[in-house]
Amino acid sequence: MTSPRDASLTGDETIETSFGTIRLEQNYPTDESSALLLDQLDLQRACQAYLWFLPLIGAATWRDQAAETFGASGFGDFVVYQTLREKRGILTANLTTPYIGSFLSLADGPVLFDYPAGPTAGGVLDFWQRPAVDLGQTGPDGGEGGGYVVLGPDADATPYEDSGRVVARCATVNCLILFRVLDSDPKTMESIKDNFRIWREGSDPAPARFIEDVDREWSATPARGLRFWQDLDAALQQEPVREVDKGVMAMLEPLGIAPGQPFAPDARQKLILENGAALGELMARANQVNPRYTSPYWEGTGWYKSFDFVLEQETDTVLQLDERATWFYEAVGSSEGMVNPSPRVGQVYMTTKRDGDGKLIRADRTYRLHVPAGVPVAQFWSLTLYSEATRRPYDNGGTEIRDVSLDSRDDQLAFNDDGSIDLYIGPTAPDGAESNWMKTTGDDGWFVYFRLYGPTEAFFDKTWALPDFTAL
Structure with missing residues (x-):
């Protein structure tokens, strides 16, 4: 028995993989091993298809x-x-x-x-x-x-x-x-x-x-499990296949998804699709936490520019798959003003998933964000709280927008004498800081967007910067 790295792939051989044992007989995989390999092939393809189709779904x-x-x-x-x-x-x-x-x-x-x-x-x-x-x-x-x-x-x-x-x-x-x-x-x-x-x-x-005035709870978070693929199949039946999509469409065919054909997966396909959706989502979250395609906007912090790819979602050499998947897993929409803001025009979205010690932020701890004076905006800034599970505005039992979003136009905020402000997120508010606090609950992990509307020069030249959250 050997590992894939050390296997000769010739003659009679037994190869131990992370997904099972593969046996070769006179160079050929046995029927049982072929089935195992094809299941793994389709699972990998389902994971990649999940990431690929996030904007569409x-x-x-x-x-x-x-x-x-x-x-x-x-x-x-x-x-x-x-x-x-x-x-x-x-x-x-x-x-x-x-x-x-x-x-x-x-x-x-x-x-x-x-x-x-x-x-x-x-x-x-x-x-x-x-x-x-x-x-x-x-x-x-x-x-x-x-x-x-x-x-x-x-x-x-x-x-x-x-x-x-x-x-x-x-x-x-x-x-x-x-x-x-x-x-x-x-x-x-x-x-x-x-x-x-x-x-x-x-x-x-x-x-x-x-x-107007419907005021109902609802959810546009993409479905999990088999429902994700049912929704994808319905969308693909309505849309043309672009040249850039053909390779991924070929990956979907063995899983029962193809234009003009009914979606009726068998038990094997259902299992692979359900696992692929779960693993694909976990991969998207890993991209969020550890974006390998970029670095923090302000050196020495954990703050990233949320929209970190071009409007077309592709360059002359690559389709920005990881960048695109990260954004469209946790957000919707794009525009020139969001992607390419200029001084005093457009919007900037900053996000972080870690505190100043590099640890992932938690719902069961309280954190302080010190926002220095002179936030470089021509219009206003805001800090909004989201659930990592749903990627929607956080549900902490509050009924008012300021329960999950604080902004510079809010006359209830208490600023420091020097014009800076301390904002708090966590299960409890520090004494006297209730007006500057957003509540977290249970184990519902969270993240934030710090938005700058009409960002000015100090944002672009980085003479102004946000520090990391501090765990209290």
Whole structure:
């Protein structure tokens, strides 16, 4: 008996592997060994497919759950996510500004819309969560509003070349229009809703339908187990296979997933798919905790820039698989303003999973984050608490947004005399610090996003930096 590393792979040989014993007879694997090897091959492929399809399944899950929870299933239906319960369904939702979003199919032709002027940020995303175009302050309209047309993968752009509209093309049949209103004045929200028009090619402009005040708990966290693959199969039946996806699609065929074919896995395939989904998720978490493709943004800390890959998700030489899987495991969406912020424009998302001693942060300990004075933002900053299990805003029993998100516009926060502030996360608040504290519960491990809206020069030149959490 030998190890794979020392095996000759010739003649009669017994090889001990991490997944079982492989026997060769006159160079050939025995039938039992072949079955074992093919099971392992399919398991490895299922793990990689899980990581590959995270952006697609994240978008599809959000669409399906929004339709079920909010009744947003018609053309031009926009959900307004404002309350904690409405936002708590979204992966790593920003809790400081409202979201407005609509899922659309381009199967019936291009979609046109007139985007209103105002302080907004967002974009049109395909179902791989890549922006077809930004909207608002970081988009072509620059916050002044304008006309857009969204084309499907094969639609002809010629009729719109001289239309005066911004032409955006999606690589998928399904897409998402999503934006945030950055001004808290209710009049701004009303103006944006009043001036939004959307229609299909050949129809007349019409007001959008805004679905508000639903205030229900829901979840857009992708399913686990076999349900993950059922949801993936449903999404793949609707979307074209891109050139870059063909290799992974070949991996799925032996597991019973292929366009145009019903998904009916046998007992063997089900077991492999269920194990592959669990292992794939664990691999995604390992990427979160130990991102091998980058280093901390501020040297000597555990803070990473959350969105750490290019908009296209690939370069001239690689598809940024680990980078993409890390982000889309724990979050949704991308835009020019998120990926490539510039001084005073866009947003920055910083995250950490460790304290100042390099230890993973825990739900049963209390931590202090000292935020130095002069946070480099033209707008505001926020610290939001998320569950590692769901990747959604943390459920600690609170009913108000400030129970899980603190920001610089909050007049209940207590700042230090020098303009700095100490924020606390843990099961109990230090005496006198209740207004600066977010509660953790049980063994529900957590992480945070520290967001900078309109980051200024001191962020980019790193003359200002966040220190690590300190365990108390």
